[in-house]
Amino acid sequence: MKKIGFIGMGNMAQAMVRGFTQSEKINGRDIYAFAPNQEKLIKNCGILGINPCATAAEAVEKSEMIFMACKPYQIDDVIKTLGSKLGGKSIVSVAAGWDFDRYRKALPESTKVQCIMPNTPVSVSKGVLLIEEENDLPEEDRNFLLELLESVGKVIELPSRLMEAGSAVSGCGPAFMDMIIEAIGDAAVKNGIQRKQAYEMVCQTMIGSAELQLKTGIHPGQLKDNVCSPGGTTIRGVAALEEAGMRSAFIKAIDAVIKG
Numbered sequence: 001m002k003k004i005g006f007i008g009m010g011n012m013a014q015a016m017v018r019g020f021t022q023s024e025k026i027n028g029r030d031i032y033a034f035a036p037n038q039e040k041l042i043k044n045c046g047i048l049g050i051n052p053c054a055t056a057a058e059a060v061e062k063s064e065m066i067f068m069a070c071k072p073y074q075i076d077d078v079i080k081t082l083g084s085k086l087g088g089k090s091i092v093s094v095a096a097g098w099d100f101d102r103y104r105k106a107l108p109e110s111t112k113v114q115c116i117m118p119n120t121p122v123s124v125s126k127g128v129l130l131i132e133e134e135n136d137l138p139e140e141d142r143n144f145l146l147e148l149l150e151s152v153g154k155v156i157e158l159p160s161r162l163m164e165a166g167s168a169v170s171g172c173g174p175a176f177m178d179m180i181i182e183a184i185g186d187a188a189v190k191n192g193i194q195r196k197q198a199y200e201m202v203c204q205t206m207i208g209s210a211e212l213q214l215k216t217g218i219h220p221g222q223l224k225d226n227v228c229s230p231g232g233t234t235i236r237g238v239a240a241l242e243e244a245g246m247r248s249a250f251i252k253a254i255d256a257v258i259k260g
């Protein structure tokens with residue numbers, strides 16, 4: 001079993017560790033983590049059952065595979081500080097805006113790298129994990145990584161040029177889905193349904209509709225047509241959503257992410 005380290009133990013790193021340990025693909029005692037706020041780190045590591053480290057160098061020394069999970073703008077400094085300590089290690093980056101080419105320019109030659117883009121549902125093993133086609137991870141490390149990632153969600157490989165668009169869809173997607181859940185939930189509450197039941201209805205409808213599409217492969221437009229009877233109630237709701245610009249709102253949201 002390989003030992004893995006995390007540089008940064010914020011929202012995404014915690015979601016991944018929760019998913020990895022729940023899947024039992026790795027034991028918490030084989031996971032090391034560093035973050036500057038030691039008090040917060042020790043508390044979070046205690047909850048997750050993993051090992052806090054006093055420095056980034058300690059996390060790197062104790063691990064064979066290091067997940068770069070700090071903010072994208074911090075990575076240059078982290079690499080400079082660690083320098084040759086990264087030699088011979090495999091880096092797995094979750095940072096937005098960092099791809100294989102950018103790492104290759106910044107890392108020592110003997111450090112291998114794979115960029116991925118997870119999303120927060122990895123914490124309940126229902127994530128989407130985009131992995132960049134271009135990488136130089138040794139085969140053994142890549143197989144180990146794939147096994148870990150597959151235990152917490154659906155792994156989808158993309159060429160570098162599509163990682164940004166993919167990240168806008170699945171990396172940012174949970175925020176968009178949460179907004180839909182909250183909005184339809186508000187509508188349900190407005191019409192007298194208890195908030196808890198409203199969210200149960202919306203979430204289960206979202207999960208069910210998604211599974212129906214994935215399992216049958218039927219075009220989503222066709223699935224929508226199937227529940228719109230002529231002159232019926234659903235088509236009135238569909239028309240209201242179109243009038244409010246629902247489709248263009250989502251297209252604009254994804255474009256806004258990509259254009260930065």
Ligand SMILES: NC(=O)c1ccc[n+]([C@@H]2O[C@H](COP(=O)([O-])OP(=O)(O)OC[C@H]3O[C@@H](n4cnc5c(N)ncnc54)[C@H](OP(=O)(O)O)[C@@H]3O)[C@@H](O)[C@H]2O)c1
Nearest residue numbers: 008009010011012035036037069070071072094095096171
């Ligand atoms: N959140 C998402 O949905 C999501 C999705 C896909 C990818 N990502 C990527 O995941 C990365 C982390 O995002 P996040 O949402 O988890 O952010 P976050 O919650 O703000 O966590 C950032 C972590 O980095 C640590 N940190 C700060 N300065 C550092 C330094 N100099 N060296 C090492 N660690 C440092 C922070 O520690 P302190 O708290 O001690 O300052 C914290 O543990 C980003 O690169 C982001 O692009 C996030």
